[in-house]
Amino acid sequence: GEDVEQSLFLSVREGDSSVINCTYTDSSSTYLYWYKQEPGAGLQLLTYIFSNMDMKQDQRLTVLLNKKDKHLSLRIADTQTGDSAIYFCAESIENTGKLIFGQGTTLQVKP
Amino acid sequence: KAGVTQTPRYLIKTRGQQVTLSCSPISGHRSVSWYQQTPGQGLQFLFEYFSETQRNKGNFPGRFSGRQFSNSRSEMNVSTLELGDSALYLCASSTGSGNTIYFGEGSWLTVV
Numbered sequence: 001g002e003d004v005e006q007s008l009f010l011s012v013r014e015g016d017s018s019v020i021n022c023t024y025t026d027s028s029s030t031y032l033y034w035y036k037q038e039p040g041a042g043l044q045l046l047t048y049i050f051s052n053m054d055m056k057q058d059q060r061l062t063v064l065l066n067k068k069d070k071h072l073s074l075r076i077a078d079t080q081t082g083d084s085a086i087y088f089c090a091e092s093i094e095n096t097g098k099l100i101f102g103q104g105t106t107l108q109v110k111p
Numbered sequence: 112k113a114g115v116t117q118t119p120r121y122l123i124k125t126r127g128q129q130v131t132l133s134c135s136p137i138s139g140h141r142s143v144s145w146y147q148q149t150p151g152q153g154l155q156f157l158f159e160y161f162s163e164t165q166r167n168k169g170n171f172p173g174r175f176s177g178r179q180f181s182n183s184r185s186e187m188n189v190s191t192l193e194l195g196d197s198a199l200y201l202c203a204s205s206t207g208s209g210n211t212i213y214f215g216e217g218s219w220l221t222v223v
Contacts, residue, residue, distance in 0.1 A: 031210055042201055043214035088154065096167045097142055097159035099212065
């Protein structure tokens with residue numbers, strides 16, 4: 001079936017690295033995404049990775065994909081207080097135009 | 112380049128009424144998807160439209176419907192509103208052939 005799992009909460013100190021993990025079940029995923037949601041706002045696309053890649057770096061963000069274990073992670077380097085938000089992992093299901101989301105990980109950044 | 116625009120941003124309706132929400136995708140994007148976000152169920156897929164055709168539908172009752180116009184703008188309608196329909200409704204826009212999918216700010220619906 002289609003299922004995406006994330007841990008619910010992560011707390012880090014400003015300046016540290018944050019790593020948010022996600023597991024998914026559908027083998028037919030084409031793309032995997034990370035979105036950020038701030039209070040009262042919509043979803044902001046942070047980055048995405050094609051399912052045949054194993055790593056993607058974009059400034060402070062690094063995405064690692066282990067397709068064998070169906071494990072995805074998002075590393076935020078030099079985490080800032082402005083990074084405090086809920087982070088959602090999502091997989092796109094091939095030929096459906098549909099995203100399956102995890103429950104979201106609340107990232108708390110302490111000064 | 113303008114982003115995904117959703118209107119209205121906030122609305123309050125009474126049980127039994129109906130509501131129509133609108134979404135204008137990014138220029139050149141032909142796919143529009145709708146999602147419902149609630150604290151209990153998280154983000155759930157409602158339906159996706161591409162070039163005025165519904166390509167896929169989530170597991171929601173028939174009270175939830177949508178359509179897409181020739182300019183790619185989309186509307187979703189919820190009839191006979193229930194308290195449980197209170198949610199943030201998010202619209203997503205893409206070219207329809209994968210990779211980047213962008214979301215709007217959402218429409219907050221409260222049913223009283």
